[in-house]
Amino acid sequence: MSKHDAFRPDRRSVLRDGGMLAVLSVVASAASRKALAATSDAARSFAGEIAPGVYAHHGHVAEYTPENEGDIANAGFIVGRDAVAVIDTGGSARVGARLRDSIRSATDLPIRYVINTHMHPDHVFGNAAFEADQPAFVGHHKLARGLSARAERYIAINKEALGEDVFAGTKIVLPTLAIDAPTTLDLGGRTIVLEPQKTAHTDNDLTVRDNETGTVFLGDLVFSEHVPTLDGSILGWQAVLDTLMQAPAQRVVPGHGPVSMPWPDAAKPIQRYLAVLIDEIRVLIKENRSLSEATTTVGLSEKDAWKLFQDYHVRNVSAAFAELEWE
Numbered sequence: 001m002s003k004h005d006a007f008r009p010d011r012r013s014v015l016r017d018g019g020m021l022a023v024l025s026v027v028a029s030a031a032s033r034k035a036l037a038a039t040s041d042a043a044r045s046f047a048g049e050i051a052p053g054v055y056a057h058h059g060h061v062a063e064y065t066p067e068n069e070g071d072i073a074n075a076g077f078i079v080g081r082d083a084v085a086v087i088d089t090g091g092s093a094r095v096g097a098r099l100r101d102s103i104r105s106a107t108d109l110p111i112r113y114v115i116n117t118h119m120h121p122d123h124v125f126g127n128a129a130f131e132a133d134q135p136a137f138v139g140h141h142k143l144a145r146g147l148s149a150r151a152e153r154y155i156a157i158n159k160e161a162l163g164e165d166v167f168a169g170t171k172i173v174l175p176t177l178a179i180d181a182p183t184t185l186d187l188g189g190r191t192i193v194l195e196p197q198k199t200a201h202t203d204n205d206l207t208v209r210d211n212e213t214g215t216v217f218l219g220d221l222v223f224s225e226h227v228p229t230l231d232g233s234i235l236g237w238q239a240v241l242d243t244l245m246q247a248p249a250q251r252v253v254p255g256h257g258p259v260s261m262p263w264p265d266a267a268k269p270i271q272r273y274l275a276v277l278i279d280e281i282r283v284l285i286k287e288n289r290s291l292s293e294a295t296t297t298v299g300l301s302e303k304d305a306w307k308l309f310q311d312y313h314v315r316n317v318s319a320a321f322a323e324l325e326w327e
Protein backbone atom coordinates (compact mmCIF):
# COMPACT_ATOMS: atom_id res chain seq x y z
CA MET A 1 0.00 0.00 0.00
CA SER A 2 1.54 3.30 -1.07
CA LYS A 3 1.64 6.33 1.13
CA HIS A 4 -0.81 7.89 -1.22
CA ASP A 5 -3.20 4.97 -1.01
CA ALA A 6 -3.20 5.21 2.76
CA PHE A 7 -4.94 8.53 2.43
CA ARG A 8 -7.32 7.39 -0.24
CA PRO A 9 -10.54 6.10 1.19
CA ASP A 10 -11.90 2.99 -0.47
CA ARG A 11 -14.90 3.21 -2.67
CA ARG A 12 -17.15 1.48 -0.17
CA SER A 13 -16.35 3.98 2.60
CA VAL A 14 -16.98 6.87 0.20
CA LEU A 15 -20.37 5.42 -0.56
CA ARG A 16 -21.08 4.73 3.07
CA ASP A 17 -19.90 8.13 4.35
CA GLY A 18 -21.35 9.95 1.38
CA GLY A 19 -24.56 8.07 1.96
CA MET A 20 -24.51 9.05 5.59
CA LEU A 21 -23.89 12.70 4.69
CA ALA A 22 -26.72 12.57 2.21
CA VAL A 23 -29.00 11.08 4.86
CA LEU A 24 -27.86 13.71 7.36
CA SER A 25 -28.41 16.51 4.91
CA VAL A 26 -31.88 15.19 4.06
CA VAL A 27 -32.66 15.07 7.79
CA ALA A 28 -31.21 18.55 8.29
CA SER A 29 -33.07 20.10 5.39
CA ALA A 30 -36.29 18.38 6.45
CA ALA A 31 -35.76 19.81 9.93
CA SER A 32 -35.04 23.29 8.63
CA ARG A 33 -37.94 23.07 6.20
CA LYS A 34 -40.11 22.06 9.13
CA ALA A 35 -38.74 24.97 11.20
CA LEU A 36 -39.33 27.36 8.31
CA ALA A 37 -42.82 25.98 7.78
CA ALA A 38 -43.54 26.35 11.50
CA THR A 39 -42.27 29.94 11.41
CA SER A 40 -44.35 30.86 8.41
CA ASP A 41 -47.40 29.05 9.84
CA ALA A 42 -46.99 31.11 13.00
CA ALA A 43 -46.48 34.23 10.90
CA ARG A 44 -49.54 33.40 8.82
CA SER A 45 -51.74 32.71 11.82
CA PHE A 46 -50.61 35.92 13.56
CA ALA A 47 -52.82 37.85 11.16
CA GLY A 48 -55.74 36.27 9.33
CA GLU A 49 -57.28 37.39 6.03
CA ILE A 50 -60.69 38.86 6.92
CA ALA A 51 -61.47 40.06 3.38
CA PRO A 52 -59.50 39.74 0.12
CA GLY A 53 -56.12 41.40 0.75
CA VAL A 54 -57.15 42.64 4.20
CA TYR A 55 -55.49 41.01 7.21
CA ALA A 56 -56.12 41.51 10.91
CA HIS A 57 -54.41 40.38 14.08
CA HIS A 58 -56.37 39.71 17.26
CA GLY A 59 -54.57 41.16 20.29
CA HIS A 60 -55.15 39.72 23.75
CA VAL A 61 -57.93 41.34 25.75
CA ALA A 62 -55.61 42.07 28.67
CA GLU A 63 -53.27 44.59 30.23
CA TYR A 64 -49.54 44.67 29.42
CA THR A 65 -47.69 41.65 30.88
CA PRO A 66 -44.25 40.18 30.11
CA GLU A 67 -46.05 37.04 28.86
CA ASN A 68 -48.20 38.82 26.27
CA GLU A 69 -45.29 41.13 25.36
CA GLY A 70 -47.67 44.04 24.92
CA ASP A 71 -49.74 42.23 22.30
CA ILE A 72 -53.03 43.64 23.59
CA ALA A 73 -54.51 45.52 20.65
CA ASN A 74 -55.72 44.55 17.20
CA ALA A 75 -53.62 45.48 14.19
CA GLY A 76 -53.70 44.70 10.50
CA PHE A 77 -52.50 45.36 6.98
CA ILE A 78 -53.90 45.87 3.51
CA VAL A 79 -52.17 44.59 0.39
CA GLY A 80 -52.54 46.45 -2.90
CA ARG A 81 -51.03 45.63 -6.30
CA ASP A 82 -47.92 47.72 -5.59
CA ALA A 83 -47.61 48.21 -1.85
CA VAL A 84 -48.74 47.39 1.66
CA ALA A 85 -50.29 49.65 4.31
CA VAL A 86 -49.98 48.60 7.95
CA ILE A 87 -52.61 49.72 10.43
CA ASP A 88 -51.27 49.85 13.99
CA THR A 89 -48.20 47.94 15.11
CA GLY A 90 -48.84 46.43 18.55
CA GLY A 91 -47.49 47.32 21.96
CA SER A 92 -43.77 46.56 21.61
CA ALA A 93 -41.07 46.22 18.97
CA ARG A 94 -41.40 42.43 19.38
CA VAL A 95 -45.07 42.48 18.48
CA GLY A 96 -44.33 44.82 15.57
CA ALA A 97 -41.70 42.36 14.33
CA ARG A 98 -44.20 39.51 14.43
CA LEU A 99 -46.71 41.58 12.51
CA ARG A 100 -43.99 42.34 9.97
CA ASP A 101 -43.19 38.60 9.67
CA SER A 102 -46.83 37.89 8.97
CA ILE A 103 -46.84 40.55 6.24
CA ARG A 104 -43.77 38.95 4.72
CA SER A 105 -45.44 35.54 4.75
CA ALA A 106 -48.30 37.06 2.73
CA THR A 107 -46.42 39.31 0.28
CA ASP A 108 -43.01 40.66 -0.75
CA LEU A 109 -44.43 44.05 -1.76
CA PRO A 110 -42.91 47.13 -0.14
CA ILE A 111 -44.43 48.39 3.10
CA ARG A 112 -45.17 51.95 2.04
CA TYR A 113 -47.36 53.19 4.88
CA VAL A 114 -47.46 52.49 8.60
CA ILE A 115 -50.65 54.10 9.88
CA ASN A 116 -51.38 54.61 13.58
CA THR A 117 -55.05 54.92 14.54
CA HIS A 118 -54.11 56.98 17.64
CA MET A 119 -51.34 57.62 20.17
CA HIS A 120 -51.81 54.81 22.70
CA PRO A 121 -48.73 52.62 23.25
CA ASP A 122 -50.51 49.33 22.49
CA HIS A 123 -51.11 50.67 18.95
CA VAL A 124 -47.84 52.50 18.21
CA PHE A 125 -45.01 50.82 20.13
CA GLY A 126 -44.36 48.29 17.36
CA ASN A 127 -43.52 51.07 14.86
CA ALA A 128 -39.78 50.57 15.38
CA ALA A 129 -39.99 47.15 13.70
CA PHE A 130 -40.86 48.89 10.41
CA GLU A 131 -38.24 51.65 10.39
CA ALA A 132 -35.89 49.72 8.09
CA ASP A 133 -38.68 49.56 5.49
CA GLN A 134 -38.63 53.37 5.37
CA PRO A 135 -42.39 53.73 5.09
CA ALA A 136 -44.31 56.93 5.65
CA PHE A 137 -45.49 56.83 9.26
CA VAL A 138 -49.00 58.20 9.09
CA GLY A 139 -51.25 59.64 11.77
CA HIS A 140 -53.86 62.24 12.73
CA HIS A 141 -52.35 65.73 12.67
CA LYS A 142 -52.58 65.83 16.47
CA LEU A 143 -50.88 62.46 16.96
CA ALA A 144 -47.30 63.77 17.06
CA ARG A 145 -48.13 66.36 19.70
CA GLY A 146 -50.12 63.95 21.87
CA LEU A 147 -47.54 61.18 21.68
CA SER A 148 -44.54 63.47 22.23
CA ALA A 149 -46.12 65.00 25.32
CA ARG A 150 -46.69 61.54 26.82
CA ALA A 151 -43.60 59.78 25.46
CA GLU A 152 -41.59 59.69 28.66
CA ARG A 153 -44.49 58.42 30.74
CA TYR A 154 -45.58 55.84 28.14
CA ILE A 155 -42.05 54.45 27.92
CA ALA A 156 -41.55 54.33 31.68
CA ILE A 157 -44.87 52.62 32.40
CA ASN A 158 -44.62 50.05 29.64
CA LYS A 159 -40.96 49.22 30.18
CA GLU A 160 -41.87 48.55 33.79
CA ALA A 161 -44.83 46.36 32.80
CA LEU A 162 -42.98 44.31 30.17
CA GLY A 163 -39.49 44.19 31.68
CA GLU A 164 -36.25 45.39 30.05
CA ASP A 165 -35.82 42.27 27.90
CA VAL A 166 -39.25 42.17 26.35
CA PHE A 167 -39.28 45.96 25.95
CA ALA A 168 -35.87 46.03 24.19
CA GLY A 169 -35.92 47.83 20.84
CA THR A 170 -39.20 49.59 21.58
CA LYS A 171 -39.20 53.33 21.06
CA ILE A 172 -41.41 56.18 19.96
CA VAL A 173 -41.57 56.63 16.20
CA LEU A 174 -43.52 59.78 15.37
CA PRO A 175 -45.61 60.24 12.21
CA THR A 176 -43.92 61.67 9.13
CA LEU A 177 -47.22 62.25 7.33
CA ALA A 178 -49.90 64.20 9.25
CA ILE A 179 -53.53 63.80 8.21
CA ASP A 180 -55.73 66.88 8.77
CA ALA A 181 -58.45 66.15 6.19
CA PRO A 182 -59.84 62.99 4.56
CA THR A 183 -56.98 61.59 2.51
CA THR A 184 -56.85 58.82 -0.09
CA LEU A 185 -53.75 56.63 -0.32
CA ASP A 186 -53.15 54.50 -3.42
CA LEU A 187 -51.72 51.00 -2.89
CA GLY A 188 -51.96 50.19 -6.61
CA GLY A 189 -55.38 49.15 -7.92
CA ARG A 190 -56.69 49.73 -4.44
CA THR A 191 -57.34 52.90 -2.47
CA ILE A 192 -57.79 53.47 1.25
CA VAL A 193 -59.31 56.56 2.82
CA LEU A 194 -57.95 58.00 6.06
CA GLU A 195 -60.28 60.23 8.05
CA PRO A 196 -59.10 62.27 11.03
CA GLN A 197 -61.88 62.38 13.63
CA LYS A 198 -62.84 65.03 16.14
CA THR A 199 -61.86 64.38 19.77
CA ALA A 200 -63.45 61.10 20.92
CA HIS A 201 -61.44 58.18 22.41
CA THR A 202 -58.43 60.52 22.18
CA ASP A 203 -57.87 63.83 20.36
CA ASN A 204 -56.06 61.99 17.54
CA ASP A 205 -58.31 59.17 16.33
CA LEU A 206 -57.99 58.23 12.67
CA THR A 207 -60.15 55.75 10.73
CA VAL A 208 -58.98 53.75 7.71
CA ARG A 209 -61.44 52.53 5.07
CA ASP A 210 -60.51 50.02 2.39
CA ASN A 211 -62.72 51.00 -0.55
CA GLU A 212 -62.25 47.65 -2.30
CA THR A 213 -63.85 45.52 0.44
CA GLY A 214 -65.75 48.05 2.55
CA THR A 215 -63.60 47.19 5.58
CA VAL A 216 -63.06 49.96 8.12
CA PHE A 217 -60.32 49.93 10.75
CA LEU A 218 -61.77 51.98 13.61
CA GLY A 219 -58.93 51.84 16.12
CA ASP A 220 -60.25 52.42 19.62
CA LEU A 221 -63.36 54.29 18.50
CA VAL A 222 -64.93 50.88 19.01
CA PHE A 223 -64.10 48.49 21.81
CA SER A 224 -65.62 45.03 22.04
CA GLU A 225 -65.23 42.76 25.10
CA HIS A 226 -62.55 45.10 26.51
CA VAL A 227 -64.19 47.92 28.51
CA PRO A 228 -63.81 51.25 26.68
CA THR A 229 -61.13 53.63 27.95
CA LEU A 230 -61.78 57.36 27.79
CA ASP A 231 -58.83 59.64 27.06
CA GLY A 232 -60.57 62.32 24.98
CA SER A 233 -64.17 63.44 25.26
CA ILE A 234 -67.18 61.32 26.16
CA LEU A 235 -69.59 63.66 24.36
CA GLY A 236 -67.26 63.87 21.39
CA TRP A 237 -66.98 60.08 21.28
CA GLN A 238 -70.75 59.69 21.30
CA ALA A 239 -71.05 62.20 18.45
CA VAL A 240 -68.28 60.63 16.37
CA LEU A 241 -69.87 57.18 16.76
CA ASP A 242 -73.27 58.57 15.74
CA THR A 243 -71.72 59.90 12.54
CA LEU A 244 -69.68 56.78 11.79
CA MET A 245 -72.74 54.59 12.31
CA GLN A 246 -74.46 56.39 9.43
CA ALA A 247 -71.76 55.25 7.00
CA PRO A 248 -72.29 51.68 5.81
CA ALA A 249 -69.43 49.17 5.98
CA GLN A 250 -69.13 45.49 5.13
CA ARG A 251 -67.19 44.90 8.33
CA VAL A 252 -65.17 46.83 10.89
CA VAL A 253 -62.02 46.05 12.83
CA PRO A 254 -62.23 47.43 16.39
CA GLY A 255 -59.11 48.29 18.37
CA HIS A 256 -59.90 45.59 20.93
CA GLY A 257 -62.06 42.47 20.62
CA PRO A 258 -62.96 40.36 17.57
CA VAL A 259 -61.08 41.37 14.42
CA SER A 260 -64.07 41.45 12.11
CA MET A 261 -67.47 42.74 13.23
CA PRO A 262 -70.72 43.73 11.55
CA TRP A 263 -71.51 47.41 11.23
CA PRO A 264 -73.15 49.34 12.82
CA ASP A 265 -74.01 46.57 15.30
CA ALA A 266 -70.42 46.52 16.59
CA ALA A 267 -70.89 50.02 18.00
CA LYS A 268 -74.08 49.34 19.94
CA PRO A 269 -72.57 48.09 23.24
CA ILE A 270 -70.12 50.99 23.42
CA GLN A 271 -72.84 53.48 22.51
CA ARG A 272 -74.87 52.06 25.39
CA TYR A 273 -71.92 52.26 27.81
CA LEU A 274 -71.21 55.88 26.95
CA ALA A 275 -74.90 56.81 27.20
CA VAL A 276 -75.26 55.17 30.64
CA LEU A 277 -72.27 57.13 31.95
CA ILE A 278 -73.46 60.42 30.47
CA ASP A 279 -77.04 60.02 31.71
CA GLU A 280 -76.17 58.90 35.24
CA ILE A 281 -73.42 61.50 35.73
CA ARG A 282 -75.71 64.31 34.53
CA VAL A 283 -78.28 63.33 37.15
CA LEU A 284 -75.66 63.39 39.91
CA ILE A 285 -74.27 66.74 38.81
CA LYS A 286 -77.77 68.20 38.75
CA GLU A 287 -78.21 66.99 42.35
CA ASN A 288 -74.86 68.53 43.34
CA ARG A 289 -73.41 65.12 44.20
CA SER A 290 -69.66 64.59 44.36
CA LEU A 291 -67.21 62.93 42.04
CA SER A 292 -66.45 60.29 44.67
CA GLU A 293 -70.12 59.38 44.80
CA ALA A 294 -70.12 59.13 41.02
CA THR A 295 -67.17 56.74 40.98
CA THR A 296 -68.94 54.32 43.33
CA THR A 297 -72.42 54.41 41.78
CA VAL A 298 -72.28 55.29 38.07
CA GLY A 299 -72.46 52.64 35.35
CA LEU A 300 -72.62 49.59 37.58
CA SER A 301 -75.24 48.03 35.29
CA GLU A 302 -72.41 47.71 32.74
CA LYS A 303 -70.15 45.74 35.07
CA ASP A 304 -70.79 42.28 33.62
CA ALA A 305 -70.84 43.42 30.01
CA TRP A 306 -67.10 44.07 29.79
CA LYS A 307 -63.71 42.57 30.58
CA LEU A 308 -61.21 44.67 32.58
CA PHE A 309 -64.10 46.71 33.96
CA GLN A 310 -62.37 47.06 37.35
CA ASP A 311 -59.21 48.35 35.69
CA TYR A 312 -60.68 51.26 33.75
CA HIS A 313 -64.28 52.04 34.64
CA VAL A 314 -63.64 54.34 37.61
CA ARG A 315 -61.10 56.29 35.56
CA ASN A 316 -63.72 56.66 32.79
CA VAL A 317 -66.30 57.96 35.27
CA SER A 318 -63.80 60.49 36.67
CA ALA A 319 -62.89 61.77 33.21
CA ALA A 320 -66.53 61.96 32.12
CA PHE A 321 -67.53 63.72 35.34
CA ALA A 322 -64.83 66.36 34.87
CA GLU A 323 -66.05 66.97 31.32
CA LEU A 324 -69.79 67.04 32.08
CA GLU A 325 -69.39 69.31 35.13
CA TRP A 326 -68.62 72.16 32.73
CA GLU A 327 -71.66 71.73 30.46
Ligand SMILES: [Zn+2]
Pocket: 118, 120, 201, 220, 255
Ligand atom coordinates in the same frame (compact mmCIF):
# COMPACT_ATOMS: atom_id res chain seq x y z
ZN1 LIG B 1 -56.58 53.53 22.77
